[in-house]
Each structure stands twice: as C-alpha cells, then as structure tokens.
Amino acid sequence: xxGIFITFEGPDGAGKTTQLRRLAxxxxxxxxxxxxxREPGGTAISDKIRSIILDPVHEEMVDxxxxxxxxxxxxxxxxxxxxxxxxxxxxVLCDRFIDASIAYQAYGxxxxxxxxxxVNRFASSGLQATRTYILDVPVEVSLARLHQRAxxxxxxxxxxxxxxxxxxxxxxRVRAGFHQIAxxxxxxxxxxxxxxxxxxxxxxxxxxxxxxLKEHLSV
Ligand SMILES: Nc1ncnc2c1ncn2[C@@H]1O[C@H](COP(=O)(O)OP(=O)(O)OP(=O)(O)O)[C@@H](O)[C@H]1O
Ligand SMILES: Cc1cn([C@H]2C[C@H](O)[C@@H](COP(=O)(O)O)O2)c(=O)[nH]c1=O
Numbered sequence: 001x002x003g004i005f006i007t008f009e010g011p012d013g014a015g016k017t018t019q020l021r022r023l024a025x026x027x028x029x030x031x032x033x034x035x036x037x038r039e040p041g042g043t044a045i046s047d048k049i050r051s052i053i054l055d056p057v058h059e060e061m062v063d064x065x066x067x068x069x070x071x072x073x074x075x076x077x078x079x080x081x082x083x084x085x086x087x088x089x090x091x092v093l094c095d096r097f098i099d100a101s102i103a104y105q106a107y108g109x110x111x112x113x114x115x116x117x118x119v120n121r122f123a124s125s126g127l128q129a130t131r132t133y134i135l136d137v138p139v140e141v142s143l144a145r146l147h148q149r150a151x152x153x154x155x156x157x158x159x160x161x162x163x164x165x166x167x168x169x170x171x172x173r174v175r176a177g178f179h180q181i182a183x184x185x186x187x188x189x190x191x192x193x194x195x196x197x198x199x200x201x202x203x204x205x206x207x208x209x210x211x212x213l214k215e216h217l218s219v
Pocket of ligand 1: 201
C-alpha cells in the first residue's frame with residue numbers, strides 16, 4: 001500500500017495553512033505519519049525558485065516564465081520529497097499543488113489551459129492528489145485576512161508577495177477558476193466553506209478525511 005496525498009487549495013488568505021496544520025495535528029494524534037509541505041517550495045531548490053517567483057521586485061516576469069517556474073519548483077518537490085514520502089506509506093499534506101497553476105496561471109493570468117496542464121503533467125510525472133480541499137471564501141474576506149496578517153507583522157517575509165498584490169479582478173478570476181476545477185473533478189475535490197470559524201472548518205475536513213482513510217485502508 002502507498003501513502004495518501006492530500007492537497008489544500010483556495011484563494012490567498014483563505015486559511016489553507018491554518019487548516020492544514022490543524023489536520024496534521026489530528027492525524028498525528030491518531031498515530032499516522034504525516035509530512036507537511038507547501039508549494040512553491042518544500043525542497044532547497046524549490047524554495048529558491050519560490051523566492052524568485054514571489055519577489056515583488058520582479059514586475060517584469062512574463063506569463064510563460066511564471067508557468068514554467070512554478071512547474072520547475074514542483075518537479076523538484078514531487079521527485080525529491082513527495083513521491084519518496086508516499087512510497088514510505090506516509091500521509092503527505094501539501095499547501096497548494098497543480099490546481100493552483102490551473103487557477104492562477106490559466107484562469108487568473110489567461111495562460112493556455114491545455115499547455116498549463118501538459119507542462120504540469122510532465123513536471124509531476126502525472127502525480128495527482130487523492131483528495132483536494134478547496135477552501136472557499138469571498139475575495140473581500142480572503143484579501144481582508146491577508147492585509148490583517150501583513151499588518152500584524154514587521155518582517156518583510158510576511159508582507160504581500162507579487163501574486164497577492166494583484167488586483168481584485170485577478171483574484172476573482174482565480175476563485176472562479178477553483179470553482180471550475182471543483183466542478184471538473186467531483187471525485188477528488190471537496191469545496192469547504194471557509195467563511196466560518198476555524199473549528200467548524202476543521203471538523204468538516206476531518207470527517208471527510210476519516211472516510212477517505214477508511215476507504216484507503218480497506219483497499
Ligand atoms: N476561519 C478563519 N476565520 C478568520 N481568520 C482566519 C481563519 N482561518 C485563518 N484565519 C486567519 O487568516 C489569515 C490567513 O490564514 P492562513 O495563513 O492560514 O491562510 P492561507 O490561505 O494559507 O494564506 P496564503 O494563501 O497566504 O498562504 C491568518 O492571519 C489566519 O490567522
Ligand atoms: C503553487 C502555486 C502557487 N501560486 C501562487 C499562489 C500564492 O499567491 C503564491 C504562493 O504563496 P502562498 O501564500 O504560500 O500560498 O503563489 C500560483 O500562482 N501558482 C502555483 O502553481
């Protein structure tokens with residue numbers, strides 16, 4: 001038996017990281033071995049690419065470079081970290097994956113959808129998540145959370161990055177993109193209303209995840 005690959009998606013500031021950490025804690029208490037990781041990032045090379053992509057100084061970055069940099073970061077992450085962890089029967093919880101490239105680069109920026117899919121199939125050697133939770137909130141709510149988080153810190157790393165700084169129209173296209181992804185993949189994707197308390201959200205995710213684990217163990 002191989003491990004389980006669970007991804008968290010949704011607009012910036014929807015609460016993905018918060019929920020992913022809560023789920024990891026619950027699963028560890030149940031005795032599961034859990035690997036927590038994120039994209040872009042998760043390995044030394046992928047993190048270096050992350051800093052290039054997200055640096056607000058890089059205003060001149062062309063769409064093609066953006067698509068390929070995310071995919072390059074992902075290729076290293078999948079082969080160096082995710083696949084070995086899955087082979088070792090671990091549960092991998094990943095903050096964003098290919099759906100983010102579909103929502104942000106294809107639906108948000110307007111990059112060709114099939115090209116984005118194809119480049120990412122190559123980058124990930126066809127790896128797909130077992131389950132994806134899309135945390136869904138109105139754009140005004142997610143952007144308000146982001147600004148509140150940035151205001152609460154003095155470190156530059158917590159300021160808004162190049163993608164977060166884009167306008168409301170862009171973020172609205174990204175959210176609509178996530179809705180389309182959910183409609184296209186009902187077997188894999190669960191849309192979670194994230195405009196609620198953290199406890200209510202994690203309860204829903206945990207209940208679905210428990211069902212998923214039972215199915216996986218019975219195979
Ligand atoms: N259910 C919630 N209600 C209100 N605030 C929340 C909720 N969940 C998370 N937050 C707060 O919103 C901010 C963004 O949360 P978090 O970092 O988890 O989001 P994210 O989706 O991972 O963001 P990013 O896309 O930037 O990685 C944080 O300050 C967090 O404490
Ligand atoms: C994986 C991936 C991410 N993005 C965007 C989404 C966010 O704005 C940043 C990542 O930062 P986070 O705050 O750690 O979520 O990058 C993207 O546009 N395309 C992708 O494939």
